[in-house]
Amino acid sequence: MSTIPFKADHVGSLLRPTELLQAREDFKKQLISRDELARLENRLIQDIVKKQVDTGLNSITDGEFRRAWWHFDFLEGLNGVTGYIPDEGLQFSGVQTKAYDVKVTEQVTANLNHTHFEHADFLLQAVGRQGTAKVTIPSPNQLFHPNILNHDIYPDINDYQRDVSKAYNASLTALYDLGIRYVQLDDVYWAGLAATEHRIKRRLRSQAEKQAAIKLAVKTVNDAIAGLPDDLHITTHICRGNFRSSWAMKGGYGPIAEDLFKENLTGFFLEYDDERSGDFEPLQHFKRDDSKVVLGLFTSKHGALENKETIIERVEEASRYVPKEQLALSPQCGFSSTEEGNLLTEDDQWRKLKYVVDIAEEIL
Secondary structure, eight states, X not given: XXXXXXXXXXXSOOOOOHHHHHHXXXXXXXXXXXXXXXXHHHHHHHHHHHHHHHHTOSEEOOTTTTOSBSSHHHHTTSEEEEEEOOSSOOEETTEEOOSOEEEEEEXXXXXXXXXXXXXXXXXXXXXXXXXXXXXXXXXXXXXXSXXXXXXXXXXXXXXXXXXXXXXXXXHHHHHXXXXXXXXXXXXXXXXXXXXXXXXXXXXXXXXXXXXXXXXXXXXXXXXXXXTOOTTOEEEEEEOSOOBTTBOSEXXXXXXXXXXXXXXXXXXEEEEOSSGGGOOSGGGGGXXXXXXXXXXXXXXXXXXXXXXXXXXXXXXHHHTTTSOGGGEXXXXXXXXXXXXXXXXXXXXXXXXXXXXXXXXXXXXX
């Protein structure tokens, strides 16, 4: 079994430094050029590569420093997907995002000139032999939200699924050809299918529609990764929403677990930082010996460190369902899924990541 995911891992996004946020505003106002912004991004990414290495992490990301959103920046770079400004943002618990979304406007295909490939190559070179460069992109399932689908272009959802999976397969192949060996597919769609409470307004689905969507979600991911090299390690992170330390969904993994674990992935990052995530019982459906479950027992929403004994107890509880050698630890989500970031300091962030590393080294 692969060492990826690592015993101590992380979801990927990191708090944006103030000078980066200011530079992005300056770029929007045309006060600096794109090249000037890119040079600053490059320097700051090199800085956080070193900080991740110094913290003891083996998986090294670019912190998503070049993105405003964890998902839209990638999705709108695909051919056939267009960004736009809707009437309102996404509603979280007590807070709303700025207004932005994507929609399908023509046939979906891979864009091999996507800037994310250039960004992945920079990360790979910056990491070198210090660790493993980890690229995070939204899951192909993110394109199946009802507000994104275009039934005029795709009257048959199976044709849409085929094109989305093909676009992702080509994109993942391109990342592999660059030298990337660790990719994480971030997926809010699965959490929505399991949710018992959902703050983001969506069309209500019948139980039959949900079951059909669940089956299609498995097929979408498995088709997207079919035939890829064995040494390209692909994981997924199931997220219930992460904006300004708020959340969008409640609900355990019970309704989706049996199908979710049929995705042919190297690892499953699961949120388990509070009661919204439910208990570990759905892990009984994890029957794989070629994969790992990454327990997101540490929150990225605030800086207070979790009680160590509680973490140890929860790992022991989870190991009733999944062998301990197939468990890993991480924060439940990134620290900055959007450029605004969660409500904690950069010092808090690094302290928490070091805490994850130290505890994982001790108990796993």
